[in-house]
Amino acid sequence: MTVSKFLNKAPVKITPPKQLTLRKSNFAGGQDTLTSIEELGPNVSPYLRNVRNVHQGSIGTKKGPGFYGVAPGQTTGVTQTSTTGGTDVALTTTSWAASSFTAGSTARMPRADFRVKQGGTAGTAPIIVELWSDSSGPAAKLASSSISVASVTSSYQLIQVNFIEAPALVSGTKYWWVLYQQSNGTGGYLWSASSTYASSGLTSVNSGTTWSSGNGFNFTNYLATNGGTLGGGRFNVGGTNYDVIAIKEVAGTTGVYWINPSTGALTSISTGLSSSATYYSFAYSTGILVYCNGFDSPRQWNGSTDVAIAVVDSGNNNLLSAPAMLVVSHKNRWFFLENGTSRVVFSEVGTATTYLSTNFIYVPSPNNGDAPNSMFELQDYLWFGARKAKWVLSGSDSSSFVLRRSTASKGTVTQPAVVVDGNFAYFASDDGFYSCNGTTDTIISRAITPDYQALADLTKIVMVVWNNQLRCYVPYAGSPVNNGLMMLDLVNGGWFLDNNAYVSVAFRYQQKGDPLLLIECSSLVGQAFKAEQQYSDLGKPIKLEYYDAPQAMGDPGLFKQVLFYYVRFVTEAGSYTIDCQMDKELQNSPASYPVNLQGGGAKWGTAVWGSFVWGQSNFDEFTVPVSGEYRWFQPRFVITGADTPVELQGYSLVYLLEQPR
Numbered sequence: 001m002t003v004s005k006f007l008n009k010a011p012v013k014i015t016p017p018k019q020l021t022l023r024k025s026n027f028a029g030g031q032d033t034l035t036s037i038e039e040l041g042p043n044v045s046p047y048l049r050n051v052r053n054v055h056q057g058s059i060g061t062k063k064g065p066g067f068y069g070v071a072p073g074q075t076t077g078v079t080q081t082s083t084t085g086g087t088d089v090a091l092t093t094t095s096w097a098a099s100s101f102t103a104g105s106t107a108r109m110p111r112a113d114f115r116v117k118q119g120g121t122a123g124t125a126p127i128i129v130e131l132w133s134d135s136s137g138p139a140a141k142l143a144s145s146s147i148s149v150a151s152v153t154s155s156y157q158l159i160q161v162n163f164i165e166a167p168a169l170v171s172g173t174k175y176w177w178v179l180y181q182q183s184n185g186t187g188g189y190l191w192s193a194s195s196t197y198a199s200s201g202l203t204s205v206n207s208g209t210t211w212s213s214g215n216g217f218n219f220t221n222y223l224a225t226n227g228g229t230l231g232g233g234r235f236n237v238g239g240t241n242y243d244v245i246a247i248k249e250v251a252g253t254t255g256v257y258w259i260n261p262s263t264g265a266l267t268s269i270s271t272g273l274s275s276s277a278t279y280y281s282f283a284y285s286t287g288i289l290v291y292c293n294g295f296d297s298p299r300q301w302n303g304s305t306d307v308a309i310a311v312v313d314s315g316n317n318n319l320l321s322a323p324a325m326l327v328v329s330h331k332n333r334w335f336f337l338e339n340g341t342s343r344v345v346f347s348e349v350g351t352a353t354t355y356l357s358t359n360f361i362y363v364p365s366p367n368n369g370d371a372p373n374s375m376f377e378l379q380d381y382l383w384f385g386a387r388k389a390k391w392v393l394s395g396s397d398s399s400s401f402v403l404r405r406s407t408a409s410k411g412t413v414t415q416p417a418v419v420v421d422g423n424f425a426y427f428a429s430d431d432g433f434y435s436c437n438g439t440t441d442t443i444i445s446r447a448i449t450p451d452y453q454a455l456a457d458l459t460k461i462v463m464v465v466w467n468n469q470l471r472c473y474v475p476y477a478g479s480p481v482n483n484g485l486m487m488l489d490l491v492n493g494g495w496f497l498d499n500n501a502y503v504s505v506a507f508r509y510q511q512k513g514d515p516l517l518l519i520e521c522s523s524l525v526g527q528a529f530k531a532e533q534q535y536s537d538l539g540k541p542i543k544l545e546y547y548d549a550p551q552a553m554g555d556p557g558l559f560k561q562v563l564f565y566y567v568r569f570v571t572e573a574g575s576y577t578i579d580c581q582m583d584k585e586l587q588n589s590p591a592s593y594p595v596n597l598q599g600g601g602a603k604w605g606t607a608v609w610g611s612f613v614w615g616q617s618n619f620d621e622f623t624v625p626v627s628g629e630y631r632w633f634q635p636r637f638v639i640t641g642a643d644t645p646v647e648l649q650g651y652s653l654v655y656l657l658e659q660p661r
Helices: 446-453
Strands: 019-024 047-049 051-053 059-061 064-067 075-080 087-091 096-102 107-118 127-134 138-147 157-162 174-181 189-194 201-204 212-214 219-224 231-237 240-248 254-259 266-273 281-285 288-292 299-301 306-308 324-330 333-338 343-346 360-362 374-378 381-385 390-394 402-405 418-421 424-429 432-436 441-443 462-466 469-474 484-489 495-499 503-508 518-522 528-534 542-547 560-570 576-584 594-597 619-623 633-641 647-657
Touching (some): 047 495, 051 495, 087 096, 087 174, 096 189, 231 288, 231 503, 240 266, 424 462
Antiparallel strands (some): 019 647, 064 528, 075 219, 107 219, 127 138, 201 212, 231 240, 299 306, 469 484, 503 518, 576 594, 576 633
16 A cells, blocks of 8 residues: 655645735825835825825825905996795705806906895705806816805895906906705705796706706806006005905006005005006105005005106216016115116115216126015125126125125026015025025925926916925916916925915015915916915815825735725814725826814814813724735725815735735
């Protein structure tokens, strides 16, 4: 009998796959589009929009601007106010209503009012308001905003709706208003219709998939002058603080106005100035405001009287060979940089109206091929930025002035793209954003180099430092105006990018007694907003997108099976859905896993001892299913809504390592 020689062998032990956990709870690194996927840092994202650092490492929804100033030339456009034969039409998440109108003139529309009230069962989410083009009904969405729950009562009233896009209307063209309740709501609202506007309305019971004809609804459109804000700032003039902006006027000219802080109305300082002006430079000292625009004579305002400044010497000789385009108050003198030349004219001490025939310098010489485009104070020196270099002026008068080329040699693109904060100047150059400490330039935008290189026009960049943020308003690719924000967190160091930042002028409150406030002015109309006021962009729903760095869990060559995927959010005040997506194998085709955030409970960081709600947690934690075996996994988080803030605290992936294939 033959016995197998393997019978006496010990059985072979097979090592089971390891079960591992990847925990992520720090997202403070911002966006990095330069580093390769395999080399991305642990706390950065290859793509994000409209998010902010909230607490130590957690990220959440950014805040958008709120209403402040009235747009210039604002007049009533199409209005439908008749209630004859009125009926109520429900607005719910699935019951939509639309009303058509034909534009009577070509203009921007920054505002519209709608006559609505709460339904029998009150709505719990905002009313979404959208402007659509026409093709035998609503065809394509052009703009959107919202009406907050708190502003709607049990009685009909016209409620103001503002549009961050200030959509452009074309005379004789038909458009549609479309209203419905945001998808996270229950109950509903009513929009008043009238037989006066027979057959100009539509209703839908399936979220706009199909429409039925009916009467038109009550609304009023408001039109304003086309053209973004041209300059501005907050200045103490004659002992009073003013928010001053330069705008395009109805007649096509430009002018300077101050904003009434109570009503938002504009009061003129100077009107009828050059229609060719595209930027206004302001400076103030000793109680007066001086400004110029590159086409008109410089002007000064003392809070009551505005007059032109004659830049002439004692022999009445004009010292400006070209109109001044920039002005700075430095060493108790006013410095004017001529438009398109390298000549700088300066006043005598303590006055904007007295000049000597020798009160001028060239930076660095006449007929220079690289004329200055910016002028700013840094560390008690006057700096001049050109496209290829910077120059520094020291001294206090003609006998002591010394001009030298800066050792910090990167050039600047425009005056609005320079901001000084403390001992640093931040500026945009041809290849990125830089900081200057007075001696050297340091690039600070390396992580977003591809995003910077894709900008449409560097000369439109506007920069401001506020609340430990370097805010750079930019035109994304394809946009003729600023429509985005690149924000550097000066505490944590990460870059965060926003959409729908239509801003051409921004200035912070910094006078004595001022609150922490930033004013953003529209790049579409001459209108000002208060920054970071609410969880919408002037009413427009915010789309938060955060893509985490793709995870190879150590070895991109090994397949992994995710057993459990836990996501953790801070409990918010409302209930709404966020899409916790998972992309696999870098395919940019993520699987969608909506989870319902539940309102209630105490927020982390805002709870008071004794006020916690028993049985509820500070966190909402969910288990998200993930199927299949893959080498790369990328968690993504997406939510669109008005008044739907979220805060992502972290996530965990429990996974098995599979054998190589």
